[in-house]
Amino acid sequence: MRKVFKRRRREEPPATAEKAAQSEKAVEEPRSRPSGPWDSGESYPERERVDLGGLRLPIDSGFEVQLNLSGDRIVGAVVMVEDSALQVHAFAAPRRSGIWDEVRTDLAEGVRAAGGTVEEREGPFGVELFARIPAEGAQEPQPVRYIGVDGPRWFLRAVVSGRAVVDEEVAAVLEGVVGDIVVVRGDEPMAPKESIELRLPPEARQAAEQQAAEQEVPDLNPFERGPEIAEIR
Template sequence: MFRRRRHAEEETAPVVAEVAEEPTARTSGPWDAQDAYPEAERVDLGGLLLPIGPRFEIQLSVTGDHIDGAIVLVEESALRVQAMAAPKRSGIWGEVRAEIAREVTAAGGTVQEQEGPFGAELAARMPQAPGEAPQPVRYLGIDGPRWLLRAMISGRAALDSTAAEIVENVVRDIVVVRGDEPMPPRETIHLRLPAEARQAMEQQAAPQGELRPFERGPEITETR
């Protein structure tokens, strides 16, 4: 990428100041927390602001002591999303996508790359129990400023375009809150329970009182 100029050229060539490139304004989501993103009803999970709807059920994926992902269940479809840190100057979806393809193949599944609404994605079929048809799955990845949002779509939305549009719109409305702290590439951006859910869990632990964590909207549960 960089070539050493000959000494004579260095003496005669004008000095040009290097101008840093301005970040391109995003015109659609998923959004970065610094973007002027549109208002919508979202649940605050710390590292993600996740859009919610009356038909949604939200589950939180827990690894060890950390919440590392969220699953949105809507009708017969499931959307799992996870955000991870990425280098400032380059995206990592290309290499992550190649790793997913190798893992699917090693597990006995089939996978092909295709163009989707967010760019290159993977359409896979994962093996199930003997006698069961392979499960169709789509893997999406969107590179943002110092983050990668990884999504997996399964169920009806993996094949049906009408169902897919619903979960794709969820992805478009997600806001990633990367934070300013240094993080190694691929480290998961941890999530947290929203304040309402934490309060509901505390009430549930108490011996008295009726538990009503959500009068309307999604149900939030944890999966391990």
């Protein structure tokens, strides 16, 4: 998180109510940023994305998308590319301050408590964490990258695992996904760090509803293949 301090000259008169109102308005307006992840209120490059409600996730050939559930809620998504995975979650954040500094500290403490090691590194989206975490069944700790991006009233956390942690070419593919994500925060009040809920894209919801309806029909042919759930690609 970057803080900017401005020293007021003694000879300057106090700010007028009009200037204060203009300053407040400027804070509330969507910020223009040179690169993504993008806010839905900003101008951003068009490309193919799957609409998950709170996230518009870039997709490409060879991508497989899985959804993270918390009870009945969809709270995150995982992009699988060959032997690598990119897990993304979006959270609400305060209007005037980011939370990545705080979240990064909590993540580092959690990694160390689990017997792993962690260090801060400079990445394409700013300071990130490189960790090695003990994994069940693995002889050596597994490398993981934690990426955090503070946006307008939201925070995006991305976790890179697998080959992309050590392979720059594959890493660039997943970093491109992070940089083209669009976050849809919405206007409803949310507590800081509250997950921005996701939803199935329209075509997937339709397929799920159709499957549910077909399951209500008695199975008259036990040898016929039943409905299948297609992956989002």
